[in-house]
Amino acid sequence: xxxxxxxxxxxxxxxxxxxxxxxxxxxxxxxxxxxxxxxxxxxxxxxxxxxxxxxxxxxxxxxxxxxxxxxxxxxxxxxxxxxxxxxxxxxxxxxxxxxxxxxxxxxxxxxxxxxxxxxxxxxxxxxxxxxxxxxxxxxxxxxxxxxxxxxxxxxxxxxxxxxxxxxxxxxxxxxxxxxxxxxxxxxxxxxxxxxxxxxxxxxxxxxxxxxxxxxxxxxxxxxxxxxxxxxxxxxxxxxxxxxxxxxxxxxxxxxxxxxxxxxxxxxxxxxxxxxxxxxxxxxxxxxxxxxxxxxxxxxxxxxxxxxxxxxxxxxxxxxxxxxxxxxxxxxxxxxxxxxxxxxxxxxxxxxxxxxxxxxxxxxxxxxxxxxxxxxxxxxxxxxxxxxxxxxxxxxxxxxxxxxxxxxxxxxxxxxxxxxxxxxxxxxxxxxxxxxxxxxxxxxxxxxxxxxxxxxxxxxxxxxxxxxxxxxxxxxxxxxxxxxxxxxxxxxxxxxxxxxxxxxxxx
Amino acid sequence: xxxxxxxxxxxxxxxxxxxxxxxxxxxxxxxxxxxxxxxxxxxxxxxxxxxxxxxxxxxxxxxxxxxxxxxxxxxxxxxxxxxxxxxxxxxxxxxxxxxxxxxxxxxxxxxxxxxxxxxxxxxxxxxxxxxxxxxxxxxxxxxxxxxxxxxxxxxxxxxxxxxxxxxxxxxxxxxxxxxxxxxxxxxxxxxxxxxxxxxxxxxxxxxxxxxxxxxxxxxxxxxxxxxxxxxxxxxxxxxxxxxxxxxxxxx
Ligand SMILES: Nc1ncnc2c1ncn2[C@@H]1O[C@H](COP(=O)(O)OP(=O)(O)O)[C@@H](O)[C@H]1O
Ligand SMILES: [Mg+2]
Numbered sequence: 001x002x003x004x005x006x007x008x009x010x011x012x013x014x015x016x017x018x019x020x021x022x023x024x025x026x027x028x029x030x031x032x033x034x035x036x037x038x039x040x041x042x043x044x045x046x047x048x049x050x051x052x053x054x055x056x057x058x059x060x061x062x063x064x065x066x067x068x069x070x071x072x073x074x075x076x077x078x079x080x081x082x083x084x085x086x087x088x089x090x091x092x093x094x095x096x097x098x099x100x101x102x103x104x105x106x107x108x109x110x111x112x113x114x115x116x117x118x119x120x121x122x123x124x125x126x127x128x129x130x131x132x133x134x135x136x137x138x139x140x141x142x143x144x145x146x147x148x149x150x151x152x153x154x155x156x157x158x159x160x161x162x163x164x165x166x167x168x169x170x171x172x173x174x175x176x177x178x179x180x181x182x183x184x185x186x187x188x189x190x191x192x193x194x195x196x197x198x199x200x201x202x203x204x205x206x207x208x209x210x211x212x213x214x215x216x217x218x219x220x221x222x223x224x225x226x227x228x229x230x231x232x233x234x235x236x237x238x239x240x241x242x243x244x245x246x247x248x249x250x251x252x253x254x255x256x257x258x259x260x261x262x263x264x265x266x267x268x269x270x271x272x273x274x275x276x277x278x279x280x281x282x283x284x285x286x287x288x289x290x291x292x293x294x295x296x297x298x299x300x301x302x303x304x305x306x307x308x309x310x311x312x313x314x315x316x317x318x319x320x321x322x323x324x325x326x327x328x329x330x331x332x333x334x335x336x337x338x339x340x341x342x343x344x345x346x347x348x349x350x351x352x353x354x355x356x357x358x359x360x361x362x363x364x365x366x367x368x369x370x371x372x373x374x375x376x377x378x379x380x381x382x383x384x385x386x387x388x389x390x391x392x393x394x395x396x397x398x399x400x401x402x403x404x405x406x407x408x409x410x411x412x413x414x415x416x417x418x419x420x421x422x423x424x425x426x427x428x429x430x431x432x433x434x435x436x437x438x439x440x441x442x443x444x445x446x447x448x449x450x451x452x453x454x455x456x457x458x459x460x461x462x463x464x465x466x467x468x469x470x471x472x473x474x475x476x477x478x479x480x481x482x483x484x485x486x487x488x489x490x491x492x493x494x495x496x497x498x499x500x501x502x503x504x505x506x
Numbered sequence: 507x508x509x510x511x512x513x514x515x516x517x518x519x520x521x522x523x524x525x526x527x528x529x530x531x532x533x534x535x536x537x538x539x540x541x542x543x544x545x546x547x548x549x550x551x552x553x554x555x556x557x558x559x560x561x562x563x564x565x566x567x568x569x570x571x572x573x574x575x576x577x578x579x580x581x582x583x584x585x586x587x588x589x590x591x592x593x594x595x596x597x598x599x600x601x602x603x604x605x606x607x608x609x610x611x612x613x614x615x616x617x618x619x620x621x622x623x624x625x626x627x628x629x630x631x632x633x634x635x636x637x638x639x640x641x642x643x644x645x646x647x648x649x650x651x652x653x654x655x656x657x658x659x660x661x662x663x664x665x666x667x668x669x670x671x672x673x674x675x676x677x678x679x680x681x682x683x684x685x686x687x688x689x690x691x692x693x694x695x696x697x698x699x700x701x702x703x704x705x706x707x708x709x710x711x712x713x714x715x716x717x718x719x720x721x722x723x724x725x726x727x728x729x730x731x732x733x734x735x736x737x738x739x740x741x742x743x744x745x746x747x748x749x750x751x752x753x754x755x756x757x
Contacts, residue, residue, distance in 0.1 A: 462610035476600030
């Protein structure tokens with residue numbers, strides 16, 4: 001059966017829009033998709049919050065939940081402690097809700113795209129198989145090269161437009177749909193878990209998200225079920241001056257397993273765009289969740305203009321004993337990134353792992369890291385962070401490892417390596433370690449190195465050009481993390497590493 | 507094939523002249539050896555020919571089949587057929603030896619407008635060539651030169667040379683740090699590549715490598731210049747009497 005038939009079209013989104021999004025795979029990421037948008041008025045206030053809730057046909061309890069979050073948001077200050085500098089965001093000068101209305105013309109020809117960007121994406125080798133499936137490409141599902149199936153939920157600006165492989169997932173008892181659908185169809189699950197990992201008042205951006213989140217993905221894996229395929233969400237910010245606030249909620253019930261992929265793209269704009277997502281993961285007894293992100297938002301141009309401001313709160317709660325979570329992220333995009341995927345290790349013998357590659361070039365700034373909060377006995381965590389800076393970029397790793405009094409016999413191992421390309425960039429490592437019992441152990445290793453001229457010359461003497469040589473050396477530096485990614489993503493990530501460092505040497 | 511004329515080279519960063527007028531021609535199919543005391547400029551010559559940063563050519567020229575090498579980027583020289591077996595092979599953590607080789611081979615093929623080698627063909631070729639150098643599958647998978655013994659590093663250089671099939675092979679002290687068995691392996695690897703169309707410049711401090719790789723011409727380099735040129739016997743003379751006599755004679 002063609003994937004096309006399996007794409008569930010969300011109500012309120014017309015067929016042309018769906019077709020347009022299906023074609024995401026056929027144009028390049030930098031393309032400003034020519035779709036007429038329906039906007040809510042600029043700015044945020046209780047009326048806008050109500051309007052978003054109404055557009056999503058939400059029940060009353062959800063509207064109230066949002067309004068409470070908004071009330072809270074007006075009382076807290078924007079944080080400024082992260083090592084990033086950016087012009088103050090005017091939160092009243094953003095659109096908080098935009099959805100594709102209809103598409104007047106078919107996508108325009110490739111000639112209209114900035115050739116620089118086009119060249120970038122050509123090298124990237126996208127479309128991905130997932131996008132092909134979403135695009136309804138004949139036979140994409142059976143493409144042998146990648147073997148595994150991946151179910152995709154695509155979020156286009158504020159709205160989830162379709163989810164593939166619904167029927168097959170349903171057979172396994174897996175729920176994979178947009179969060180707005182989950183609020184309507186599975187209120188008992190949403191009520192129980194939403195905000196239980198990232199409380200409404202957690203931080204400035206999370207609180208704003210709680211008030212205005214427009215859509216996102218929802219996953220529930222029932223007890224004992226190993227999800228039969230990878231689940232994936234593609235986020236794309238298209239409309240100008242529009243903030244994207246998705247909300248992802250993943251629940252892995254007892255003894256279940258799921259691998260979840262998140263990919264992000266945005267067109268090139270000279271005005272900055274805001275992205276403030278919240279991801280909550282609940283992992284019950286003996287369950288395991290792998291969450292991988294390849295983030296390739298537009299980073300701003302070589303002069304530091306434009307780009308996505310990425311303020312994201314991601315947290316996994318290992319509630320059950322022997323539960324396990326693994327975060328893997330490759331961050332190459334965004335102008336400003338502020339992001340700390342965290343693990344709450346509550347269950348006994350629960351485990352958290354964090355593997356990260358953060359690449360910053362030109363004027364990009366990244367302040368990322370993780371928090372490992374050990375609450376249960378015999379819990380384990382492992383952090384492997386690879387930061388690469390080039391151009392005038394600043395890259396900060398900030399990691400918190402906290403061993404609570406009851407987390408007896410717990411272990412953390414942190415390895416944090418920075419690589420510098422050129423001498424105008426910077427890398428910073430800021431570890432925070434709190435150990436409140438005497439049977440736990442925390443190990444931290446940090447290194448900073450430069451891309452070595454001798455390595456580059458050696459590669460070039462063998463015939464590689466300078467960029468290829470840098471890419472090879474940097475991919476070698478990142479190997480431990482690349483290995484932690486699912487196969488399809490690892491290939492894409494390797495190419496991204498090469499592309500995001502172009503022009504960084506010489 | 508390789509023609510070096512009156513080559514003068516100084517360090518880019520300081521006023522230190524290292525090569526002071528080197529003249530040398532290596533014909534296709536021939537093996538030339540350069541011997542000389544430490545610090546005479548042998549490695550510098552190999553680096554300048556292959557395009558390493560940090561040196562400034564103040565006079566003279568170097569061409570390969572009439573093409574000006576000194577104008578080219580290092581990777582262009584590689585694609586044109588210049589290969590340097592490094593005195594100190596460089597470690598590249600995290601990059602598998604096989605990945606490195608394949609990237610290099612395909613980069614050169616691409617630069618020459620040839621198709622990339624298919625994964626299967628490449629594998630077949632690497633395995634056969636690795637076997638004759640006693641390089642096992644494990645060494646092919648390990649990161650480039652990381653944790654390799656001295657002998658493994660040098661054999662790995664020869665494997666790269668065998669895979670890249672260069673026109674002009676420059677070997678810088680490939681014998682240093684090798685025991686007799688490893689030296690034989692390396693020499694066999696080099697001899698297997700001897701060919702009418704290929705030139706060799708073998709830099710060595712000691713004569714013993716030249717027992718296994720028989721040179722056609724031997725040059726003695728001292729203080730940035732070729733001071734004496736002769737046949738294979740010249741190497742034996744150095745072996746027996748050291749450099750002192752030759753240098754005294756020249757001065
Ligand atoms: N990058 C450099 N910086 C400082 N001195 C150098 C550099 N490269 C070469 N030299 C000097 O140039 C001379 C020749 O060195 P080298 O070419 O390595 O000689 P050889 O290989 O014959 O032993 C030596 O005196 C060495 O110290
Ligand atoms: Mg030397």
